[in-house]
Amino acid sequence: xxxxxxxxxxxxxxxxxxxxxxxxxxxxxxxxxxxxxxxxxxxxxxxxxxxxxxxxxxxxxxxxxxxxxxxxxxxxxxxxxxxxxxxxxxxxxxx
Numbered sequence: 383x384x385x386x387x388x389x390x391x392x393x394x395x396x397x398x399x400x401x402x403x404x405x406x407x408x409x410x411x412x413x414x415x416x417x418x419x420x421x422x423x424x425x426x427x428x429x430x431x432x433x434x435x436x437x438x439x440x441x442x443x444x445x446x447x448x449x450x451x452x453x454x455x456x457x458x459x460x461x462x463x464x465x466x467x468x469x470x471x472x473x474x475x476x477x
Contacts, residue, residue, distance in 0.1 A: 395405035
């Protein structure tokens with residue numbers, strides 16, 4: 383929210399020796415930067431919300447896919463295949 387100082391009230395900038403015009407320009411610039419920062423915060427909050435929603439959707443899709451794969455390939459068969467075809471990127475005893 384923009385601050386509305388009258389130069390007669392004396393902003394901190396006029397008390398520090400700035401002319402009324404310079405003090406007003408500085409205060410207006412600070413207000414504009416504050417508003418821009420608030421807008422960016424709102425956009426980041428929306429992006430965060432959207433990312434969380436997408437993550438939850440992807441987790442649901444992954445769970446459904448894994449359930450489907452488990453129905454197609456019983457766990458015992460998958461374990462047997464994994465034992466017969468070890469991952470070459472994993473050192474023995476690390477898995």
